[in-house]
Amino acid sequence: MVREKYKPVLIVGGGPTGMMLAAELARRDIPCRIIDRREGPNTTSRAFTIHARTLEIFETIGLADRFVETGLKSNGFLFNFKGLEKKPVLDFRVLRSRYPFVLVYSQADTERVLREHLREAFGIEIEWNAELCHLEQGEEGVSRVEFRDRKSDQITSMEPSYVLGCDGVHSFVRKSLDLPFDGEAYEGMIMQMMDASVQDYDCDPDWVQYFMINENFLLTTPLPNGNCRVLISDMGETAKMEGSRVEAFQSVIDQHNLAFKVQEPEWITNWVIWKRLANAYRKQNVFLCGDSAHIHSPSGGQGMNSCLQDAWNLGWKLAMVLRGEARPELLDTYETERLPVAKQVIDGTDQMHDIIMAHGRGMSERMALTETPNWQMSVTELVAGISYTYRDQTESSSAADDMEDGPCAGDRAPDVELALEHRLFERFRHNGYTLILMPQVGVPSECNEASAIRDAVDANFGATISTFMASDEDVAALGEIYGSDGAGRLYLVRPDGYIAFRARLGDAEALTSYLHSVLITTN
Numbered sequence: 001m002v003r004e005k006y007k008p009v010l011i012v013g014g015g016p017t018g019m020m021l022a023a024e025l026a027r028r029d030i031p032c033r034i035i036d037r038r039e040g041p042n043t044t045s046r047a048f049t050i051h052a053r054t055l056e057i058f059e060t061i062g063l064a065d066r067f068v069e070t071g072l073k074s075n076g077f078l079f080n081f082k083g084l085e086k087k088p089v090l091d092f093r094v095l096r097s098r099y100p101f102v103l104v105y106s107q108a109d110t111e112r113v114l115r116e117h118l119r120e121a122f123g124i125e126i127e128w129n130a131e132l133c134h135l136e137q138g139e140e141g142v143s144r145v146e147f148r149d150r151k152s153d154q155i156t157s158m159e160p161s162y163v164l165g166c167d168g169v170h171s172f173v174r175k176s177l178d179l180p181f182d183g184e185a186y187e188g189m190i191m192q193m194m195d196a197s198v199q200d201y202d203c204d205p206d207w208v209q210y211f212m213i214n215e216n217f218l219l220t221t222p223l224p225n226g227n228c229r230v231l232i233s234d235m236g237e238t239a240k241m242e243g244s245r246v247e248a249f250q251s252v253i254d255q256h257n258l259a260f261k262v263q264e265p266e267w268i269t270n271w272v273i274w275k276r277l278a279n280a281y282r283k284q285n286v287f288l289c290g291d292s293a294h295i296h297s298p299s300g301g302q303g304m305n306s307c308l309q310d311a312w313n314l315g316w317k318l319a320m321v322l323r324g325e326a327r328p329e330l331l332d333t334y335e336t337e338r339l340p341v342a343k344q345v346i347d348g349t350d351q352m353h354d355i356i357m358a359h360g361r362g363m364s365e366r367m368a369l370t371e372t373p374n375w376q377m378s379v380t381e382l383v384a385g386i387s388y389t390y391r392d393q394t395e396s397s398s399a400a401d402d403m404e405d406g407p408c409a410g411d412r413a414p415d416v417e418l419a420l421e422h423r424l425f426e427r428f429r430h431n432g433y434t435l436i437l438m439p440q441v442g443v444p445s446e447c448n449e450a451s452a453i454r455d456a457v458d459a460n461f462g463a464t465i466s467t468f469m470a471s472d473e474d475v476a477a478l479g480e481i482y483g484s485d486g487a488g489r490l491y492l493v494r495p496d497g498y499i500a501f502r503a504r505l506g507d508a509e510a511l512t513s514y515l516h517s518v519l520i521t522t523n
């Protein structure tokens with residue numbers, strides 16, 4: 001049993017990030033403990049948007065249907081600028097993904113599904129009331145940690161192999177490592193939101209609606225449980241209003257000339273927003289992941305999604321390194337890939353923020369920001385998480401330089417409808433890399449080359465790479481998206497669904513040298 005060979009990984013924080021990491025490690029047989037200072041599960045709805053890339057990730061681990069069947073599919077975001085007739089949209093129905101929508105889903109339910117998955121698939125339970133209180137870093141990294149039982153005050157110590165700081169914005173792990181978390185507040189702005197039942201809802205329920213006037217911003221959308229999310233942002237005026245919170249919210253709804261009436265809320269909260277980024281994601285054997293590493297404006301609802309995508313990036317790398325299947329340098333790529341993505345998310349949410357929450361600025365000026373070339377498509381793909389790329393951090397075969405079509409090394413590997421009602425993504429549902437071999441139809445020499453590559457890869461990396469020799473029908477379907485220019489190709493796809501490497505079939509040597517630079521032969 002592989003599990004018994006390793007010291008466990010300690011995951012600090014049982015939020016979405018910590019649970020995704022636990023699932024990624026556990027499915028590769030890496031033992032882990034997941035502790036959380038809370039008394040038990042969080043029951044508040046918080047993040048209500050699950051985007052396409054996150055659903056693709058959930059599909060890989062067999063959970064997407066559970067989400068899609070019980071969530072609400074929204075077309076996307078519809079922008080109403082007071083006094084202007086034009087209504088720009090971010091319409092997610094155009095996405096080239098199996099999930100062309102925004103799934104409206106309460107974070108409490110997202111966390112419940114992940115908890116159930118950990119329990120059912122791996123027998124893992126979050127250890128509640130367990131608060132990390134001491135993290136000792138020596139020359140070799142953290143060798144010992146202590147956590148306190150918040151009920152009994154009893155201290156437990158542990159010697160983990162790695163510590164994963166998924167402990168949110170106020171991360172104890174980050175502070176213990178002295179890692180700066182630089183940034184700033186959106187000065188003076190106050191966010192307030194409630195989940196409440198409403199009467200006479202007069203907005204199109206198929207869209208998350210954004211309403212802007214000079215003074216404030218109002219967001220509203222139905223939630224799967226029949227309530228509505230109503231969110232207000234302004235420079236503090238509503239917070240100062242006399243009367244009940246329901247009256248204050250209603251007065252903002254009235255300002256937007258909407259007819260619906262909010263009732264007593266099931267949950268109400270307010271908060272101030274920040275944009276902050278840790279200057280490093282790793283110190284020796286400790287990693288930061290999720291909100292502990294970055295926070296930003298909630299515009300576009302990307303927070304939880306990018307946290308889950310961080311965990312998706314780190315989990316397989318750590319597992320493969322611990323299992324001795326990949327070189328330790330692979331772990332450095334977590335920061336080099338995800339930190340720039342966090343910067344892009346911060347910049348992107350900042351731009352969206354200028355459109356919807358630039359309180360005091362005129363409507364036409366804000367509308368103009370939605371009229372830049374390709375705004376709709378580029379923003380939709382970014383928010384959905386499908387166009388982030390690690391191109392700049394990924395090496396490729398020099399022989400691939402002349403490939404003018406198809407995804408590049410570092411890009412998300414797109415799905416393809418294959419023959420016999422199969423999809424390419426089904427090929428990615430395992431723990432390792434996938435090598436796609438695309439010999440040209442009717443060229444026997446390429447079939448021979450592809451077979452030789454498959455045999456060599458199976459012999460040397462059989463435990464970590466699954467090869468997919470595309471049939472003639474599949475080559476034709478793949479060629480539409482992965483390119484076809486008169487010579488067969490190969491694509492190596494990482495366990496997280498990103499292209500690791502691409503080359504011509506005739507460039508087997510380049511593939512071999514790439515594989516040896518990242519992986520360790522297993523046979």
Ligand SMILES: Cc1cc2nc3c(=O)[nH]c(=O)nc-3n(C[C@H](O)[C@H](O)[C@H](O)COP(=O)(O)OP(=O)(O)OC[C@H]3O[C@@H](n4cnc5c(N)ncnc54)[C@H](O)[C@@H]3O)c2cc1C
Binds near residue numbers: 303
């Ligand atoms: C009001 C609100 C609305 C939001 N709306 C959206 C949205 O629409 N879309 C979206 O994508 N995102 C949204 N977000 C952001 C989203 O909720 C976060 O990005 C997400 O929860 C981050 O997940 P995480 O696991 O990294 O951290 P968290 O969910 O914060 O989990 C961290 C966990 O660590 C535990 N912990 C902390 N310190 C310790 C310690 N010392 N020892 C042990 N455990 C510890 C905490 O108890 C907590 O359970 C919203 C957030 C808020 C607050």
